[in-house]
Amino acid sequence: MTLTADIALESRDVAVDLVVETGETLALLGPNGAGKSTVLAALAGLLHPRGTVALDDRVLSDTGTRTWVAPHDRGIALLAQEARLFPHLDAGDNVAFGPRARGQSRTEAAATAARWLDEVGMTAHAHRRPHELSGGQQQRVAIARALATEPRVLLVDEPLSALDAEAAPEIRDLLRRVLAERTTVLVTHEVLDAALLADRVAVMDAGRVVDTGETTRVLSRPRSDFGARFAGLNLVRGVASDGALLMADGRLLHGLAESPVADGQPVAAVVAPSAVSIHLTHPHGSPRNSLDAVVTELEPHGHLVRVRTDLLSADVTPAAVAELRLHRGSAVVLAVKATEVHLHPSRPLSLA
Amino acid sequence: MTRPYAVRAPFAVRAPVTVAALTLLAGCSQGSAGTTGTPQDPPARTLTVLAAASLQRSFERIGSDFEGDHPGVTVRFGFGGSSGLVAQLADGAPADVLATANEPTMDTAVAEGLVAGEPTPFASNRLQIVVPKDNPAGIRSLGDLADPGAKVVLCAPAVPCGAASVAVEQAAGIDIRPVSEEQSVTDVLGKVRSGEADAGLVYVTDVAGAGDEVAGLDVAEAASARSTYPIATLTRADDAALAEEFVAAVTGAEGQSVLQAAGFAAP
Amino acid sequence: MTRLPSLTIPRWLLVPAALGALLVAVPVVAMALTVDWREFGPLVTSEASTDALWLSLRTASVSTLLCLLFGIPLAVVLARTTGAAATLLRSLVLLPLVLPPVVGGIALLQAFGRRGLLGDTLDVLGLEIAFSTTAVVIAQTFVAMPFLVLSLEGALRAAGTRFEDVAATLGAGPTTVFRRVTLPLALPGLVAGTVLAFARCLGEFGATITFAGSLQGTTRTLPLEIYLQREGDPQAAVALSLVLVGVAVLVIALTRARRDSLVAGAT
Numbered sequence: 020m021t022l023t024a025d026i027a028l029e030s031r032d033v034a035v036d037l038v039v040e041t042g043e044t045l046a047l048l049g050p051n052g053a054g055k056s057t058v059l060a061a062l063a064g065l066l067h068p069r070g071t072v073a074l075d076d077r078v079l080s081d082t083g084t085r086t087w088v089a090p091h092d093r094g095i096a097l098l099a100q101e102a103r104l105f106p107h108l109d110a111g112d113n114v115a116f117g118p119r120a121r122g123q124s125r126t127e128a129a130a131t132a133a134r135w136l137d138e139v140g141m142t143a144h145a146h147r148r149p150h151e152l153s154g155g156q157q158q159r160v161a162i163a164r165a166l167a168t169e170p171r172v173l174l175v176d177e178p179l180s181a182l183d184a185e186a187a188p189e190i191r192d193l194l195r196r197v198l199a200e201r202t203t204v205l206v207t208h209e210v211l212d213a214a215l216l217a218d219r220v221a222v223m224d225a226g227r228v229v230d231t232g233e234t235t236r237v238l239s240r241p242r243s244d245f246g247a248r249f250a251g252l253n254l255v256r257g258v259a260s261d262g263a264l265l266m267a268d269g270r271l272l273h274g275l276a277e278s279p280v281a282d283g284q285p286v287a288a289v290v291a292p293s294a295v296s297i298h299l300t301h302p303h304g305s306p307r308n309s310l311d312a313v314v315t316e317l318e319p320h321g322h323l324v325r326v327r328t329d330l331l332s333a334d335v336t337p338a339a340v341a342e343l344r345l346h347r348g349s350a351v352v353l354a355v356k357a358t359e360v361h362l363h364p365s366r367p368l369s370l371a
Numbered sequence: 372m373t374r375p376y377a378v379r380a381p382f383a384v385r386a387p388v389t390v391a392a393l394t395l396l397a398g399c400s401q402g403s404a405g406t407t408g409t410p411q412d413p414p415a416r417t418l419t420v421l422a423a424a425s426l427q428r429s430f431e432r433i434g435s436d437f438e439g440d441h442p443g444v445t446v447r448f449g450f451g452g453s454s455g456l457v458a459q460l461a462d463g464a465p466a467d468v469l470a471t472a473n474e475p476t477m478d479t480a481v482a483e484g485l486v487a488g489e490p491t492p493f494a495s496n497r498l499q500i501v502v503p504k505d506n507p508a509g510i511r512s513l514g515d516l517a518d519p520g521a522k523v524v525l526c527a528p529a530v531p532c533g534a535a536s537v538a539v540e541q542a543a544g545i546d547i548r549p550v551s552e553e554q555s556v557t558d559v560l561g562k563v564r565s566g567e568a569d570a571g572l573v574y575v576t577d578v579a580g581a582g583d584e585v586a587g588l589d590v591a592e593a594a595s596a597r598s599t600y601p602i603a604t605l606t607r608a609d610d611a612a613l614a615e616e617f618v619a620a621v622t623g624a625e626g627q628s629v630l631q632a633a634g635f636a637a638p
Numbered sequence: 639m640t641r642l643p644s645l646t647i648p649r650w651l652l653v654p655a656a657l658g659a660l661l662v663a664v665p666v667v668a669m670a671l672t673v674d675w676r677e678f679g680p681l682v683t684s685e686a687s688t689d690a691l692w693l694s695l696r697t698a699s700v701s702t703l704l705c706l707l708f709g710i711p712l713a714v715v716l717a718r719t720t721g722a723a724a725t726l727l728r729s730l731v732l733l734p735l736v737l738p739p740v741v742g743g744i745a746l747l748q749a750f751g752r753r754g755l756l757g758d759t760l761d762v763l764g765l766e767i768a769f770s771t772t773a774v775v776i777a778q779t780f781v782a783m784p785f786l787v788l789s790l791e792g793a794l795r796a797a798g799t800r801f802e803d804v805a806a807t808l809g810a811g812p813t814t815v816f817r818r819v820t821l822p823l824a825l826p827g828l829v830a831g832t833v834l835a836f837a838r839c840l841g842e843f844g845a846t847i848t849f850a851g852s853l854q855g856t857t858r859t860l861p862l863e864i865y866l867q868r869e870g871d872p873q874a875a876v877a878l879s880l881v882l883v884g885v886a887v888l889v890i891a892l893t894r895a896r897r898d899s900l901v902a903g904a905t
Binding site for chain 2: 747751752753768769847850851852853854857858865866867868869870871872
């Protein structure tokens with residue numbers, strides 16, 4: 020189910036060209052007002068863009084041939100920032116709405132709804148009205164409702180931004196689980212969401228895609244100036260091992276898990292470059308993590324210098340660069356406190 | 372210089388707008404003689420006359436003649452259904468003269484103590500069949516009105532013209548089944564004029580006033596339901612002498628000729 | 639339970655607010671005080687009165703149904719379209735709201751009257767609208783529909799298209815969205831609009847008397863009966879007015895209770 024879109028909306032100054040492969044999650048990452056939600060609305064058929072949108076061989080909209088498939092015939096579900104549960108229906112009926120609209124009988128739809136409510140852990144709340152549910156619970160029901168229609172493509176718009184800090188990790192975890200193997204476009208301004216949920220990232224700024232590529236690459240080595248301003252996080256992938264991240268080369272990165280992870284499960288560690296310090300030898304009375312690395316690049320980063328290595332980037336003062344005589348090819352030791360390393364359950368590495 | 376208000380008092384021309392407006396308000400609440408005016412003019416006085424709607428055109432004519440003969444006097448009219456006018460007076464509406472379309476209504480006013488002195492009959496009116504000019508139902512006589520195919524509109528029995536219609540029916544020994552029983556003669560005339568109804572019973576003066584769009588057919592039995600119009604001065608009149616003068620103008624030769632030109636008969 | 643106004647209301651506002659409330663309350667109370675309660679029963683149960691009440695309830699119910707039938711689609715179209723044509727349509731649909739009902743009645747005559755625009759067509763079809771109960775229903779629908787449209791359109795605009803968009807992406811076609819999302823979400827507005835429309839139908843006078851006429855049991859609704867009684871029997875008019883007030887209060891109270899339960903369920 021490959022989604023291709025080459026669309027423009029002049030009135031909103033948005034023009035993008037996207038391809039989402041079958042089973043892949045593409046994150047549209049950018050600040051508020053970059054045009055991300057506009058792109059989603061255009062893909063869903065809620066706006067009329069110029070250009071073409073196609074799902075495999077089926078053209079959904081093409082201004083050239085005046086083709087137009089109405090939103091309800093596209094098989095594209097939209098999961099919005101707010102849950103937007105129908106206020107006059109209880110949780111179960113909300114989830115059953117899509118299956119009913121697609122022709123399932125009342126009984127079948129109820130069964131479908133029950134299955135998906137169970138999937139998102141909301142079975143106990145099936146008969147609650149939306150106003151009786153917390154924000155996180157509402158978002159769970161909304162996820163179930165979107166998935167119950169068996170969409171060929173799922174569009175997800177800032178699913179965590181309306182949630183409080185406690186609910187967000189749970190829902191992120193749920194999304195990671197249900198988005199696996201689903202063709203998805205995920206809109207977010209949170210680098211972390213893109214890091215943990217997406218296979219590929221397209222960075223959007225002012226209505227245009229300014230950088231696109233595999234998630235780890237875009238986030239750690241942004242090619243656009245814009246991307247660098249908010250990305251530049253160190254992202255390390257591996258599997259969980261005794262509360263730490265086990266890298267492919269067998270080294271361990273100790274950190275704090277945001278939510279419990281079982282050994283062997285894929286995890287990603289996120290580390291801010293400002294939290295990484297550079298030494299020439301292993302420091303004494305060391306932090307939990309001290310790792311050997313080789314400097315690959317030095318570049319100015321505001322008043323600091325960003326030192327890129329084959330493992331993590333570190334932001335240090337120009338004075339430190341001079342004192343340590345850092346240059347390309349320097350062998351260094353990177354030190355990071357375990358409290359500065361955030362471990363998250365992650366997508367498997369296979370697609371990278 | 373435009374006159375901002377439809378006030379015929381001479382002061383309105385030169386008085387500042389605010390004064391004019393205030394005086395207008397005061398006039399509304401008192402409805403009687405004003406006091407403004409230049410010293411060399413006779414004092415400005417206002418006479419308020421409430422009269423049956425059927426008298427409108429005749430009385431407006433008589434009123435303007437009266438104003439011509441009485442410099443400084445403004446005659447204001449309130450036209451409407453007679454019973455409604457009496458009800459207004461009973462509720463305290465200020466007026467100097469009352470003229471009704473029948474005697475029972477005037478009797479009510481007398482009984483309520485609204486009338487000063489004795490009412491004077493000054494005109495009479497009788498019913499006529501009114502049909503649209505092309506007379507689509509081919510109405511020729513009163514008997515035709517009882518034809519179930521004809522759409523006839525009458526006044527409701529509760530209002531004077533309706534009571535008169537009932538009297539005519541009884542005198543002719545027929546039973547008219549109207550498609551509508553209207554509130555006033557004007558409503559009956561309107562329904563016939565617009566062609567919605569085939570015929571109606573209205574006063575001969577209404578037919579005369581409606582022009583070419585309708586035609587009137589005389590009814591012999593109407594004599595039995597002739598209604599007499601009385602006029603009287605009111606106890607609350609501010610200027611009883613002026614009110615008497617107006618009554619005299621209506622009952623006098625000039626007034627009578629205006630009324631007869633409009634189709635009214637002598638009382 | 640009524641709580642005292644919060645501090646955010648300027649105190650001086652309470653004076654005009656109280657005066658406004660009194661302006662409505664005093665006349666109604668005065669009416670209740672004036673009526674002769676010993677005579678009340680006989681006055682309101684006369685054949686003419688019960689005919690008028692029954693006719694009013696019947697026609698107002700049918701007219702309200704017609705308002706729903708045509709008004710709901712109109713409101714949806716107006717709420718979900720933009721542009722010059724929509725603006726023009728909106729002004730047109732809301733016109734009866736600002737027109738004097740008499741003007742509405744005259745306009746209806748020009749359209750559906752015997753000599754009106756559609757008169758010949760209706761004649762060929764064997765439909766006689768003038769002086770029929772159908773005319774009453776048309777007049778009521780004409781004047782009341784804007785209340786429903788305005789109220790529902792407001793509710794639809796307030797609800798926005800967010801839920802409709804979601805429903806569409808869940809695979810619901812336009813009809814399903816309308817039936818299962820749009821209407822249920824606008825239900826409080828729809829109920830309020832229906833009540834307003836029904837009340838307006840019940841109170842309709844001017845367009846009815848102009849367009850439909852006035853005949854007991856056929857076209858003389860309660861307001862027409864009240865107006866007619868004013869001429870003959872003012873006490874009966876006051877008593878019937880109280881009946882109309884009672885019916886209106888009952889309708890508002892019932893739907894308010896119902897709407898409160900709906901709103902409580904929906905939020």
